[in-house]
Amino acid sequence: MTRKKIQIKKIDNIAARQVAFSKRRKGLFKKAKELAILCDAEIGLLVFSASGKLFDYASxxxxxxxxxxxxxxxxxxPNLNEPSVEFQLESNIRAKLNEEVEKKRHELRQMKGEELQGLGLEELKKLEKSLLGGLSRVAEMMDGRNAELICDIGRKVDLLIEENQRLNQLKVEKMAYQTHNMQGHSSESIVNNSQDYDSSDTSLKLGLAPE
Known part of the structure; x- marks a missing residue:
């Protein structure tokens, strides 16, 4: 079965676009690494995602x-006073990088609620959508962390209950042991008192005998 040929055009679905970017970027970097190893070449790649995140590879x-x-x-x-095409290209690349960095800084300030005066309605809606998406992801992360925290607290409570039950059982066993010992001592005291009473009674009878 032949593999379906993919039409080379922008992917409209954002999720599918991100997946394709991740896979093809890794494939591109892998090929560059193989080329550098096989041919002993020095290779450098700079890739910016649609969100402005920088990925780079260099041998x-x-x-x-x-x-x-x-x-x-x-x-x-030939003449140091006249910049070459390569130098101009390098300068253009650096200028582009600086422009991208400044653009992302500007977008970050706008996400903080700054520098919004020049934005139109559509741009504000787009910024609002981006912020809501970020808040949604943060809320999901917080819900997950809260669930983990609640489970952890539940486990600790269960351990405390078990420990409390164990201590109560030990307390009951100790009280039963002390009660048993006290009952044993009471029985011995009664027997001793009875013996003392019999001895006293005998001596009195002997003392009251007629002359």
Whole structure:
């Protein structure tokens, strides 16, 4: 059975788009790693997701590759006063990265309720939807943590009840043992008193005998 060919266009479903991005990004990085190992090549990749999250891969380091790129091409420049195409490309990449960082900072400030004056109705609705989605995920996480906390408290309460029952049982057994000992001592005291009474009675009879 032949595999169905996927049409190359933007995926409308957000969840499916995120899954496809994650899988294909991992595949891209895997291929880059294989190419670097097989061909002893130095490779660097920079990938920004739709949400602006940065993913990168480098066979050594991204910064090292950029510095090497800059040094190699600056040596081949015919005129240092005239920037090469490669230098301009590198500058454009850095400018793009700085622009993306500033954009994300601006979006973060807007999510905090700042710098909203220039937004239109549709943009405000989109921001509200994003915030509600984030709040929903936070609420789900809190519900899960609260459920775990309640279960943990329940287990501790059960352990305390069991320990209390055990202590009460020990207390009852101790009281029964003390009562048994007290009853034993009382019986011995009664027997001793009876013996003392008999001895006293005999001596009195002997004392009252007629002359």
């Amino acid at each position: 050594s380091s991204v910064q090292g590759l950029l510095e090497k790129h800059s040094s190699v091409h600056s040596e081949n420049l």
